Amino acid sequence: MKVKTPLSVLDRPNSYIGKSNPRAGARQLLEGRGVFVDDLNLPRMLHVVFCRSPYAHAKIVSINTERAASESGVVRVVTGAELVDYCSPWVGVLTHLQGLKSASQHAIAVDRACWQGEAICAVLAETRAQAEDAAALVQIEYEELPVVVDMETALDETTPLIHPELGDNLCFQREVNFGEVDKAFTDAHTVIEETFHFGRHTGVCLEARGIVAQYNPATSQLTVYLSAQAPHMMKNLYAKHFGISEDNVRVICKDVGGSFGIKVHTYPDEMATAALSIMLNRPVKFIADRYESFVTDIHARDHRVSARMALDKDGKIKAIDMDDLTGIGPYSVYPRTSGIEANQIVNLTGGPYTVESYRARAQVVFTNKNVMCQYRAVGHPVACAVGEGLVDAAARSMGLDPVEIRRRNLIPDDAYPYTYVTGLPFEKLSHHQCLDKILEMMDYEVLREEQEKCREQEIYRGIGFASMIEVTNPSPAFYGVGGAFISSQEGCTIRMDHTGGITCTVGVTEQGQGSDAVVAQVAASAVGVTLDKVRVVSGDTDVVPYGGGTWASRAAGIGGEAALRAGKALRENILEVAAIILQAEVASLDVQNDAIVDMADGTERLPLSELGRIVYFRGDTLPDGVQPELVSTRHYVPKAFPFSFTNGIEAIHVEVDVGTGIVKLLKCWVVDDCGTIINPLLVDEQIRGGVVQGLGGALYEECLYDEKGQYLNATMADYLVPMAAEMPDIEVGHVETPTTDSELGAKGVGEAGTAGAPAAVMNAINDALSPFNAQVTAMPFTPERILRALGKI
Amino acid sequence: MNDLLEINLKVNGEKITRFVPARLNLVDFLREDLKLTGSHVGCEHGACGACTIRVNNDIVRGCLMLAVQADGTDVMTIEGLSDSGEIKDLQEEFHNRNSLQCGFCTPGMLMAAAELLKLNPNATRREIREFLSGNYCRCTGYQAIVDAVEAVGQLRNGGPA
Numbered sequence: 001m002k003v004k005t006p007l008s009v010l011d012r013p014n015s016y017i018g019k020s021n022p023r024a025g026a027r028q029l030l031e032g033r034g035v036f037v038d039d040l041n042l043p044r045m046l047h048v049v050f051c052r053s054p055y056a057h058a059k060i061v062s063i064n065t066e067r068a069a070s071e072s073g074v075v076r077v078v079t080g081a082e083l084v085d086y087c088s089p090w091v092g093v094l095t096h097l098q099g100l101k102s103a104s105q106h107a108i109a110v111d112r113a114c115w116q117g118e119a120i121c122a123v124l125a126e127t128r129a130q131a132e133d134a135a136a137l138v139q140i141e142y143e144e145l146p147v148v149v150d151m152e153t154a155l156d157e158t159t160p161l162i163h164p165e166l167g168d169n170l171c172f173q174r175e176v177n178f179g180e181v182d183k184a185f186t187d188a189h190t191v192i193e194e195t196f197h198f199g200r201h202t203g204v205c206l207e208a209r210g211i212v213a214q215y216n217p218a219t220s221q222l223t224v225y226l227s228a229q230a231p232h233m234m235k236n237l238y239a240k241h242f243g244i245s246e247d248n249v250r251v252i253c254k255d256v257g258g259s260f261g262i263k264v265h266t267y268p269d270e271m272a273t274a275a276l277s278i279m280l281n282r283p284v285k286f287i288a289d290r291y292e293s294f295v296t297d298i299h300a301r302d303h304r305v306s307a308r309m310a311l312d313k314d315g316k317i318k319a320i321d322m323d324d325l326t327g328i329g330p331y332s333v334y335p336r337t338s339g340i341e342a343n344q345i346v347n348l349t350g351g352p353y354t355v356e357s358y359r360a361r362a363q364v365v366f367t368n369k370n371v372m373c374q375y376r377a378v379g380h381p382v383a384c385a386v387g388e389g390l391v392d393a394a395a396r397s398m399g400l401d402p403v404e405i406r407r408r409n410l411i412p413d414d415a416y417p418y419t420y421v422t423g424l425p426f427e428k429l430s431h432h433q434c435l436d437k438i439l440e441m442m443d444y445e446v447l448r449e450e451q452e453k454c455r456e457q458e459i460y461r462g463i464g465f466a467s468m469i470e471v472t473n474p475s476p477a478f479y480g481v482g483g484a485f486i487s488s489q490e491g492c493t494i495r496m497d498h499t500g501g502i503t504c505t506v507g508v509t510e511q512g513q514g515s516d517a518v519v520a521q522v523a524a525s526a527v528g529v530t531l532d533k534v535r536v537v538s539g540d541t542d543v544v545p546y547g548g549g550t551w552a553s554r555a556a557g558i559g560g561e562a563a564l565r566a567g568k569a570l571r572e573n574i575l576e577v578a579a580i581i582l583q584a585e586v587a588s589l590d591v592q593n594d595a596i597v598d599m600a601d602g603t604e605r606l607p608l609s610e611l612g613r614i615v616y617f618r619g620d621t622l623p624d625g626v627q628p629e630l631v632s633t634r635h636y637v638p639k640a641f642p643f644s645f646t647n648g649i650e651a652i653h654v655e656v657d658v659g660t661g662i663v664k665l666l667k668c669w670v671v672d673d674c675g676t677i678i679n680p681l682l683v684d685e686q687i688r689g690g691v692v693q694g695l696g697g698a699l700y701e702e703c704l705y706d707e708k709g710q711y712l713n714a715t716m717a718d719y720l721v722p723m724a725a726e727m728p729d730i731e732v733g734h735v736e737t738p739t740t741d742s743e744l745g746a747k748g749v750g751e752a753g754t755a756g757a758p759a760a761v762m763n764a765i766n767d768a769l770s771p772f773n774a775q776v777t778a779m780p781f782t783p784e785r786i787l788r789a790l791g792k793i
Numbered sequence: 794m795n796d797l798l799e800i801n802l803k804v805n806g807e808k809i810t811r812f813v814p815a816r817l818n819l820v821d822f823l824r825e826d827l828k829l830t831g832s833h834v835g836c837e838h839g840a841c842g843a844c845t846i847r848v849n850n851d852i853v854r855g856c857l858m859l860a861v862q863a864d865g866t867d868v869m870t871i872e873g874l875s876d877s878g879e880i881k882d883l884q885e886e887f888h889n890r891n892s893l894q895c896g897f898c899t900p901g902m903l904m905a906a907a908e909l910l911k912l913n914p915n916a917t918r919r920e921i922r923e924f925l926s927g928n929y930c931r932c933t934g935y936q937a938i939v940d941a942v943e944a945v946g947q948l949r950n951g952g953p954a
Contacts, residue, residue: 289837692933725923726926
């Protein structure tokens, strides 16, 4: 199944591709010696604290900073109006999302606040405690304005406009219509119709957002230490909005304590912090506290999808027709916009199946809640739950096993290349292989028998499946074509020192997922050195090749391929020098295990450290005209496909207590196809972590607002996340279908678990509830919602 | 509120004397005054466990204890446990199984895991999950952490890896 050319780097004698090597970078984290943003302290550094709007929508009548400014330790109190000269406003639109509109947004609100938590005033002091004390003394007079909190009525004529200059509360709308949808429903044997609700939730990175900005007026250099995923993107935006040269901006991302898409956006308080550093010519630190994280970190999901599916008498899916509505807060988030999640839902729903006709409408509306934007698996959990929810409901209605209905509808494994009804090109997927494999892993028949026996004892267990596809390795089609300076290419530079050790600098960034480790394994394999000889440097725009960073499951597939190409080029350079030293043909030599060896039999000829000694210290002994180059840089951008789709299937086994409505997760299985697996240990852990994050949104997590737009559960005690006791063991299997767009063949895997888990657990719960003819389709599936579905409350 | 009070304590075996405001919590004292940044602040209200440290041989939330309450105590942080080698086996097992990703929860998680193995080296997977359910990890999904703690328990008992 896996096609490799004989000379592929993947097959080299000391290849680390496919090996579960522990991450070198993890050691310092295990000893508490990592460096997160809040661990940094610079000379003369100030701490900034923000006064935030207590109202969801209010005019700022006046701000009296006198008392706060006179407090001991307070250096400056800055309002939005004062900051405008240092930071220009932005508008979160992309040209390829046609018609998407948003309003101008300031780093600190100038005239009015549009959500509870928006920054209104900045207080800078020598210590954070002093700044917090003084912030309480800033007197802000507000005039409350009417709020828009219900997305369902946001477009009604009687609903007030959040931004009157935009003409309505519609941020973005997309409608697609493929095939003959109406005819398909008229001719259908079975029509399934459901409305699904997806709760608003957020990333809850354990390390809150943080920034230390240091402006040096002598050199006009701005250095920003940021807990973030896309340093080059932020470098561009700082320059653009502060009116300084982009070449004078350096962004450094050291250890990042979780990100999940939360830390890939422009945050007003972070922009304000960097601008304040320029205003005051001093380093400034901002670290969000947990309350600020809940009310300002981007939220996600919050979709209502009304959908129907038409099937013929054999249970074949003929058409999908759906309407998606989402409320994204008062602004489209800059620069990636808040239209992408809905756009993905329109593109992806039903994606594993041979759907013939398809119609979808997505409406993205403004509300006076915190902003929403791209969070791990963007749109996929919604699209997957809608498609898989309809498929399972159809199976129940037609008396088919959920496995059988999938067998009949999944795109055949020999049908590729295949174009989905919405126009998505699939290079090669493996749905049926994955289905076969997961059934074997979970011992499906035995579980079904057990389920029957349990029901006799009034124990209600359920099995839920979710077949899924995932967008990974995005090409410039994602953001670049829309006008955003977010790079889809990656570069890697690899240098060999006299020791024979290599240092890789790479544009993709590390947040714990293991991209540094993956680059190291690929580089070691491509060059021919042992893993202990490899160092990887990432996350510093002054040091690494220009790159996009880490998002959309792109680090291994794109950054890894750049490392592979750079490593191969460096090996060629090494061999040219070796051939001269050894007076041999280049083609007769290879680099293996830190030495030049004979290609034919692997006999060691020269250690790399000896070659390095000659090159760096005894260049005089090399012939005239020979100039060794023990450094090489290569880049890679995916071009053959707009995205490299992966696929997989998840299954979850649950027990629902019909007396309490509590869902117990018994076991979870995942089979994923992410192409070439570089490090199985890291891939499995990405999947497990992703599944648990998906389960969080499906079962526990929800950002709750009242009718005035007040956030109700902004503490970790009130906003529930998955903890160790509730989570199941997750068994992971693989099918490997490498992409042919790169030599490495790796696709992404970071979001797959999150994409499928909500659908799988929903189907499992509904399977458990089926004897009661009850079902739930509104996430999170709280005990209360389950008891309501059962008619018990 | 900002009056300074003298405290004398032992941190990672070193004698420390400082003057601190009464409202300063212990983890901020460790991080800001002593620059022991291995203890992390995740929620500041005792929910997440990232600031878990050892005070007089018991694990506590560094954000729920004031620095002045630590007067006269013996405090151990992740830096101290790493230097002493006390939890080297746990750290190795976490490393080999990738029981950490971003590493922000990890010092607190190791503190809790070390405590569990001290109290109950034969802890079952269920007991490990229950004990660690006060420590929030957003990255791993917990399974690899449970695996590592279980394995170290077995190793310490001379059992299989």
